Amino acid sequence: MTTSYDCSDPAQRREGLAAAQRAVSLKQCVVLPTDTVYGIGADAFSPQAVATLLASKGRGRNMPPPVLIPRIQTLDGLATDVHPDARALAEAFWPGGLTLICHAQPSLTWDLGDTLGTVALRMPDDDVALELLTLTGPLAVSSANRTGRPAATTAADAAGQLAESVAVYLDAGPRTAADGTGSTIVDATGETLSVVRQGTIPLERLREVVPGVVGMGGAPA
Numbered sequence: 001m002t003t004s005y006d007c008s009d010p011a012q013r014r015e016g017l018a019a020a021q022r023a024v025s026l027k028q029c030v031v032l033p034t035d036t037v038y039g040i041g042a043d044a045f046s047p048q049a050v051a052t053l054l055a056s057k058g059r060g061r062n063m064p065p066p067v068l069i070p071r072i073q074t075l076d077g078l079a080t081d082v083h084p085d086a087r088a089l090a091e092a093f094w095p096g097g098l099t100l101i102c103h104a105q106p107s108l109t110w111d112l113g114d115t116l117g118t119v120a121l122r123m124p125d126d127d128v129a130l131e132l133l134t135l136t137g138p139l140a141v142s143s144a145n146r147t148g149r150p151a152a153t154t155a156a157d158a159a160g161q162l163a164e165s166v167a168v169y170l171d172a173g174p175r176t177a178a179d180g181t182g183s184t185i186v187d188a189t190g191e192t193l194s195v196v197r198q199g200t201i202p203l204e205r206l207r208e209v210v211p212g213v214v215g216m217g218g219a220p221a
Contacts, residue, residue: 001167002159002163002164002166002167002168002169003016003019003167003168003169004155004159004168004169004170004171005019005168005169005170005171006171007033007128007170007171007172008171008172008173013128016168016170017128017131017132017135017170019167019168020032020132020135020136020168020170021132021135021136023167023168024041024042024043024049024136024139025043025136026167027042027043027046027048027049027052028042028049028052028166028167028168029041029042029049029052029053029056029162029165029166029167030042030132030166030167030168030169030170031144031152031155031158031159031162031166031168031169031170032128032129032132032139032141032170033126033128033129033155033170033171033172033173033175034068034124034126034129034141034175035095035096035097035124035125035126035129035175035200036097036124036175036181036182036183036199036200037143037144037151037152037153037175037181037182038143038144038151038152038153038154038155038157038158038175039068039129039141039142039143039144040053040056040057040141040142040143040144040158040162040166041053041068041132041139041140041141042139042140042141043136043137043139043140044067044110044112044137044138044139044140045108045109045110045137045138046110047110047111049140050065050110050111050112050113050140052165053065053140053142054113055165056162056165056166057142057145057146057147057162058146058147058148059142059147060113061113061114062113062114063113063147064112064113064114064115064120065112065113065120065140065141065142066099066119066120066121066122066140066141066142066185067112067119067120067121067122067138067139067140067141068121068122068123068124068129068133068138068139068141069121069122069123069133069138070123070130070133070134070137070138071123072090072091072094072123074121074123074138075087075090075100075102075121077105078102078104078105078108078119078121078138079100079102079103079104079105079119079121080102080103080104080105080106081102081103082102082103082188083102083188083189083191083193085188085193085210085212085213086100086102086186086188086193088209088210089186089188089193089206089209089210090123092209093201093205093206093209094122094123095123095124095125095126095130096123096124096125096183096200096201097122097125097182097183097184097199097200097201098122098183098184098186098201098206099120099121099122099183099184099185099186099197099199100120100121100122100185100186100188101118101119101120101121101185101186101187101188101189101196102118102119102120102121102188102189103117103118103119103189104117104118104119112140118189120185122183126172128170128172132170143182144157144158144161144162144166145157145158145161145162146161146162149161151182153174153175154171154173154174154175155169155170155171155172156171181199181200182197182199182200183197183199183200183201184197184198184199184200184201184202184206185197185199186206186213192212192213192214193210193212193213193214194213194214194215195213195214195215195216196216197216198216203215203216
């Protein structure tokens with residue numbers, strides 16, 4: 001059964017977060033707001049839950065979902081050999097619209113898809129999302145839409161695309177990135193950091209913190 005909760009109402013917010021926590025523990029998918037667009041989330045450490053998430057989107061293992069975390073300290077629990085420049089960007093832009101691709105901790109028993117030993121991490125700047133992540137721990141989260149369709153900027157839009165494949169919808173109103181712009185993704189697995197998807201944080205702002213970040217298409221600083 002699918003249930004939607006209006007998180008602008010304090011009682012529904014509490015009830016919705018508890019319901020979402022239960023759903024995640026049962027390996028089900030939930031829809032949650034982020035600071036960019038709505039996301040579909042599942043337990044990052046459950047291969048079954050991640051497979052359900054990918055199937056809900058109509059996406060294959062070749063497009064593994066990023067992982068949302070509740071605090072910057074979680075970075076070192078999930079990633080290894082974190083580049084100092086990546087750490088500097090995280091400290092500057094988390095919580096916010098920055099996703100960092102890092103080397104995954106090899107000891108972790110998870111299966112996010114064909115990641116080639118990497119993990120994409122982000123701490124979202126959204127109170128409902130952070131409250132849920134604090135309850136559940138890291139969640140594999142992808143934009144709440146069917147692959148090939150625009151990202152959902154409202155919970156109703158997400159429900160229209162994902163329907164019964166999601167157990168709980170947390171509705172926190174329209175997202176500010178109303179054009180469906182997602183986070184900026186930076187590959188931090190090499191010696192030089194490079195932007196692999198331009199999103200809400202422009203290259204100029206990244207370079208204010210790390211001047212050597214390479215832009216899309218290999219544009220040097």
